[in-house]
Amino acid sequence: MAATERIVSSLADEPIIRSEEEADVITALSHLREADQEILQLSLWEELKPEDIAGILGISRNAVDQRYWRAKKRLSREMDRKPTTKGRATHITSRKGGAT
Numbered sequence: 001m002a003a004t005e006r007i008v009s010s011l012a013d014e015p016i017i018r019s020e021e022e023a024d025v026i027t028a029l030s031h032l033r034e035a036d037q038e039i040l041q042l043s044l045w046e047e048l049k050p051e052d053i054a055g056i057l058g059i060s061r062n063a064v065d066q067r068y069w070r071a072k073k074r075l076s077r078e079m080d081r082k083p084t085t086k087g088r089a090t091h092i093t094s095r096k097g098g099a100t
Contacts, residue, residue: 036071
């Protein structure tokens with residue numbers, strides 16, 4: 001529940017959730033470890049490049065790529081576990097500024 005509250009509060013500047021698919025993604029994301037949430041949010045929501053993420057987290061560019069890839073797989077597995085009411089949300093397949 002605390003993870004969900006953090007995500008919801010981090011989305012406070014979003015006017016509304018635009019679709020049920022987005023709600024499914026946010027719910028799946030809330031079930032991931034905090035480190036996985038962080039790397040996905042920095043990459044996809046903040047649209048930061050891997051070099052920038054490496055600087056923020058104090059890790060190497062290679063570590064960013066590895067963490068991102070693992071977090072993306074975990075999110076995909078979490079999405080597959082949760083039934084949706086209107087089909088599947090699009091799985092994350094790439095990001096700006098680097099390999100997936």
